[in-house]
Amino acid sequence: MTETVVAVDLEGVVDKAGLMDRCARDLRLPDWFGRNWDALADVLSDPGLWPRDAVDREPLVVVRNWRSYAALRPDEWAVACEVFAGAAVLTVALALGGSSEAPSDLPG
Numbered sequence: 001m002t003e004t005v006v007a008v009d010l011e012g013v014v015d016k017a018g019l020m021d022r023c024a025r026d027l028r029l030p031d032w033f034g035r036n037w038d039a040l041a042d043v044l045s046d047p048g049l050w051p052r053d054a055v056d057r058e059p060l061v062v063v064r065n066w067r068s069y070a071a072l073r074p075d076e077w078a079v080a081c082e083v084f085a086g087a088a089v090l091t092v093a094l095a096l097g098g099s100s101e102a103p104s105d106l107p108g
Helices: 016-026 037-044 067-072 074-085
Strands: 005-009 060-064 091-094
Touching: 005 016, 016 074, 037 074, 067 074
Parallel strands: 005 060, 060 091
Antiparallel strands: none
């Protein structure tokens, strides 16, 4: 992966297996990715997988369309957020707008 910004789109994801598959696809994870929480934490913290850009900024991962999965699987989503927050060599951000999901708890 050579992009500075990459999106993980969770539209249609309904379970942990789907989340792992989507992360593997969108982040272009290696074939050996184990598709479990520990494996996800490991790859998100492996500096060899995430080259920095020309000015040495860490890559930014933007998670889109996450609200439905979070509502459907709140316990899994809580673990996913912990894993994303613990990423040692990436910045992970949740997209709050600009997706097919309208936030119901925000004004406007």
